[in-house]
Amino acid sequence: MTREQYISQLEDASYRRDYERIIAFDNEHFIPAVRFDTAMFLMQTAAMRQPKNVLEIGFGSGASSVFIRHGLQNVPGYRITTLERDNNRYVRGQALFAELGISDIELIKCDAFDWLHNCDAEFDYIFLDAVKRDYIGYLPFIKKILGKNGILIVDNTFFNDKVLQPIDELEEKYRSGVGLLDRFNRTLASDGDFMTMMYNIGDGMTVAVRR
Numbered sequence: 672m673t674r675e676q677y678i679s680q681l682e683d684a685s686y687r688r689d690y691e692r693i694i695a696f697d698n699e700h701f702i703p704a705v706r707f708d709t710a711m712f713l714m715q716t717a718a719m720r721q722p723k724n725v726l727e728i729g730f731g732s733g734a735s736s737v738f739i740r741h742g743l744q745n746v747p748g749y750r751i752t753t754l755e756r757d758n759n760r761y762v763r764g765q766a767l768f769a770e771l772g773i774s775d776i777e778l779i780k781c782d783a784f785d786w787l788h789n790c791d792a793e794f795d796y797i798f799l800d801a802v803k804r805d806y807i808g809y810l811p812f813i814k815k816i817l818g819k820n821g822i823l824i825v826d827n828t829f830f831n832d833k834v835l836q837p838i839d840e841l842e843e844k845y846r847s848g849v850g851l852l853d854r855f856n857r858t859l860a861s862d863g864d865f866m867t868m869m870y871n872i873g874d875g876m877t878v879a880v881r882r
């Protein structure tokens with residue numbers, strides 16, 4: 672038996688059902704989503720941190736925002752804002768929330784960079800899960816809007832292990848994106864404003880706490 676099989680015997684089946692329901696909902700086209708273990712990690716970090724104001728960059732299927740919300744059920748007056756530029760995913764997301772009876776996640780159709788340019792709110796939990804090569808470009812905005820002791824969680828920071836390989840051994844089409852993601856990982860890890868750790872969960876989850 673693998674570790675994953677052992678863990679799946681112990682997990683609460685209702686979370687797995689919730690996850691499958693989100694992934695399977697109106698799944699006409701491929702929809703990117705966090706993995707189940709990542710969704711659980713987000714739920715638990717949200718429950719541990721009890722943030723009041725959550726921002727997600729990259730709504731996708733809705734799995735991550737719904738699981739963050741699961742973690743906030745004891746937080747009075749929490750807010751979750753999630754950004755998605757793809758119209759089909761936005762429309763699907765609205766229908767998903769109607770189906771699940773969720774009215775307290777604000778799904779905004781926009782380009783995240785445009786939105787961030789005009790954002791003057793402060794967040795205490797940010798989940799970044801957009802285009803990997805863009806992560807480095809989000810960092811200045813995140814530093815502006817993530818409050819003291821706020822938490823930044825970033826998905827896919829291994830990028831299917833491509834960041835582990837020498838850049839000149841990668842297929843040409845990946846080189847610049849992987850180079851930018853590697854720059855992001857190293858910049859964040861060495862930024863004294865954050866206490867950062869990269870975890871071997873899913874496709875790599877980086878957690879950075881704002882000092």
Ligand SMILES: C[S@@+](CC[C@H](N)C(=O)[O-])C[C@H]1O[C@@H](n2cnc3c(N)ncnc32)[C@H](O)[C@@H]1O
Pocket residue numbers: 703704705728729730731732733734735736754755756757760781782783784800801802
């Ligand atoms: C990996 S998926 C997110 C998966 C999602 N967290 C989930 O669990 O279902 C990344 C999403 O970010 C969106 N995205 C990428 N760049 C964006 C941008 N600049 N502004 C808004 N959305 C963006 C993509 O359209 C895509 O749906």
